Amino acid sequence: MMKRELVCIGCPLGCALQVEADGGKILSVSGNSCPKGDEYARQEVLAPKRTLTASVRTECGSKRCISVKTVPEIPKDKIFPVMEIIHTLSVRPPISIGDVIVHNITGTGSDLVATSAFPS
Amino acid sequence: MRALVVIGAGASGMAAAISAHDSGVKDILIIERGPEMGGILTQCIHSGFGLHTFHEELTGPEYADRFQKEVLKRGIDVLLNTTVLEIDSHFIRYINSTGIYEEECQAIVLAMGSRERARGALNIPGERPAGIFSAGTAQHLMNLDGCRIGKKVVILGSGDIGLIMARRLTLEGSHVLAVVEIMPYSGGLKRNIVQCLEDFSIPLYLSHTITEIKGKKRVEGVAVSPVDENLQPLPDRSFDIPCDTLLLSVGLLPENELTKKAGAELSSTGGPVVDDSYETSLPGVFAAGNVLHIHDLVDYVSQEAEEAGRNAARYILSGECDEACIPVVPGHGVRYAVPQFISRTGKDALIKFRIAKPMRNAVISLISDGRIIKRMRKKVVSPGEMERVSVQKSLIDSELKLEVAENDET
Numbered sequence: 396m397m398k399r400e401l402v403c404i405g406c407p408l409g410c411a412l413q414v415e416a417d418g419g420k421i422l423s424v425s426g427n428s429c430p431k432g433d434e435y436a437r438q439e440v441l442a443p444k445r446t447l448t449a450s451v452r453t454e455c456g457s458k459r460c461i462s463v464k465t466v467p468e469i470p471k472d473k474i475f476p477v478m479e480i481i482h483t484l485s486v487r488p489p490i491s492i493g494d495v496i497v498h499n500i501t502g503t504g505s506d507l508v509a510t511s512a513f514p515s
Numbered sequence: 516m517r518a519l520v521v522i523g524a525g526a527s528g529m530a531a532a533i534s535a536h537d538s539g540v541k542d543i544l545i546i547e548r549g550p551e552m553g554g555i556l557t558q559c560i561h562s563g564f565g566l567h568t569f570h571e572e573l574t575g576p577e578y579a580d581r582f583q584k585e586v587l588k589r590g591i592d593v594l595l596n597t598t599v600l601e602i603d604s605h606f607i608r609y610i611n612s613t614g615i616y617e618e619e620c621q622a623i624v625l626a627m628g629s630r631e632r633a634r635g636a637l638n639i640p641g642e643r644p645a646g647i648f649s650a651g652t653a654q655h656l657m658n659l660d661g662c663r664i665g666k667k668v669v670i671l672g673s674g675d676i677g678l679i680m681a682r683r684l685t686l687e688g689s690h691v692l693a694v695v696e697i698m699p700y701s702g703g704l705k706r707n708i709v710q711c712l713e714d715f716s717i718p719l720y721l722s723h724t725i726t727e728i729k730g731k732k733r734v735e736g737v738a739v740s741p742v743d744e745n746l747q748p749l750p751d752r753s754f755d756i757p758c759d760t761l762l763l764s765v766g767l768l769p770e771n772e773l774t775k776k777a778g779a780e781l782s783s784t785g786g787p788v789v790d791d792s793y794e795t796s797l798p799g800v801f802a803a804g805n806v807l808h809i810h811d812l813v814d815y816v817s818q819e820a821e822e823a824g825r826n827a828a829r830y831i832l833s834g835e836c837d838e839a840c841i842p843v844v845p846g847h848g849v850r851y852a853v854p855q856f857i858s859r860t861g862k863d864a865l866i867k868f869r870i871a872k873p874m875r876n877a878v879i880s881l882i883s884d885g886r887i888i889k890r891m892r893k894k895v896v897s898p899g900e901m902e903r904v905s906v907q908k909s910l911i912d913s914e915l916k917l918e919v920a921e922n923d924e925t
């Protein structure tokens with residue numbers, strides 16, 4: 396059995412959470428003042444996920460970079476592998492907000508999507 | 516003559532122009548120093564914007580884009596790459612690559628945002644080597660220009676900007692050796708402590724400060740000392756961290772050179788004194804956003820600016836000006852409160868304020884002439900988070916005072 400202590404990030408209260416887990420199963424969550432804390436603890440212990448944001452270089456034009464994010468969130472342990480791909484990219488205009496720059500990046504099932512525009 | 520000139524096209528300037536337009540004033544000009552609209556949002560590529568306004572989590576550029584579209588849809592005039600030099604009663608002097616111009620207008624919204632506290636203001640001994648950046652400058656260089664900042668980095672200040680830059684640098688391959696914070700707590704969000712520091716095992720030194728910057732040409736390291744309860748460094752317990760880069764994330768200051776020169780009265784926030792219509796001491800000159808006081812959430816910047824824009828439109832269309840006669844006084848436990856005055860017009864006033872120190876089981880009291888007119892309890896309050904409270908004007912006599920105290924009985 397494994398015990399983990401977490402700080403809930405759901406609201407400014409920042410409850411100190413204790414999680415007991417066994418393999419891939421959560422046995423108990425305590426310390427939370429609301430259901431959001433329970434949900435967060437389960438997610439964070441079993442399969443932590445993050446939105447990764449970064450910038451991608453452009454090849455030409457008036458902007459040197461556009462910004463991107465992963466949609467939906469990627470597993471936390473995929474942050475650096477995805478960054479490695481991002482470092483190899485360069486993009487050309489036109490790009491609109493929401494355009495997919497890379498589909499299913501490193502097999503995460505998430506897309507890398509533009510969050511700033513780069514008109515031609 | 517223009518009806519309304521808005522200075523700055525950040526979150527506040529865009530929202531003020533949109534709401535003034537929707538309130539019936541069509542002849543609006545926005546003047547922006549930068550090459551695009553959005554202000555600080557364009558360099559804040561992380562997500563965490565707009566949860567209150569759009570019920571989804573956007574990145575800074577996406578939030579800015581939603582407002583920019585609304586500005587363009589209304590056909591509001593925008594001058595980019597143009598800097599306002601001076602406000603002289605209702606004349607605005609500005610400059611761009613084609614010349615210097617003057618525009619007369621009926622009303623003005625100040626939306627110039629903020630600037631970063633500079634290192635000079637901190638007096639850390641040492642030479643002036645290369646490799647020292649303010650966090651916002653570093654953010655601009657990395658996110659908009661694609662530059663690398665340094666290999667081994669120490670960050671002074673653990674507010675949200677410092678935390679977000681710690682993660683950003685790590686993702687770009689820099690080694691962030693420490694985040695150093697003089698206070699016994701971080702001013703940043705819990706979420707940023709977890710996702711920007713803990714995720715990458717970046718150490719946070721609370722109750723520590725940097726007492727010396729080493730290196731002549733380039734930063735070679737910093738001396739870090741714990742501080743006592745009066746925030747004084749304890750030099751005999753100081754230790755060195757070798758590094759090539761130092762990021763200073765020591766806070767923002769409202770940008771008010773123009774405001775000061777124009778003769779508006781300034782308050783302890785560093786922004787102009789305003790009433791609850793966001794009018795400054797200069798008639799017809801309104802202010803909103805970071806130029807007024809530093810906000811942590813962009814949603815509240817947009818809301819405040821909408822209110823300022825609406826009131827500017829009312830001033831232009833009806834010439835009405837409320838007489839703001841009730842002073843708002845920050846009492847015990849409160850660092851500042853905005854607005855500084857409220858009028859008798861309207862039913863309620865929204866007061867925004869910051870707490871002096873973190874507290875649990877806080878009791879917030881609104882006091883009018885010695886009488887408590889409203890009381891609120893909050894489980895946690897912190898100086899990093901702006902508090903808001905609405906108050907019924909008819910309950911106030913001649914003064915409104917805010918107090919916050921810790922309550923042990925729960």
Ligand SMILES: Cc1cc2nc3c(=O)[nH]c(=O)nc-3n(C[C@H](O)[C@H](O)[C@H](O)COP(=O)(O)OP(=O)(O)OC[C@H]3O[C@@H](n4cnc5c(N)ncnc54)[C@H](O)[C@@H]3O)c2cc1C
Pocket residue numbers: 522523524525526527528546547548549553554555556559562563564565597598599600626627628629651654675676770773803804805806809810811812813814816
């Ligand atoms: C690094 C950072 C991270 C943040 N993270 C978050 C977050 O995660 N979530 C969130 O909700 N909020 C966040 N905020 C807060 C929020 O984004 C800001 O408070 C808000 O965007 C400020 O808007 P503003 O319009 O007041 O100022 P600004 O965005 O600074 O806009 C002011 C504009 O005025 C222009 N200007 C200034 N002087 C002149 C002049 N003389 N002539 C012409 N133009 C001029 C400037 O160029 C600028 O474009 C963050 C803020 C910062 C700094």
Ligand code: SF4
Pocket residue numbers: 403404405406407408409410426427428429430431432433
């Ligand atoms: S458990 Fe609920 S109350 Fe506690 S920090 Fe999380 S969201 Fe806030």
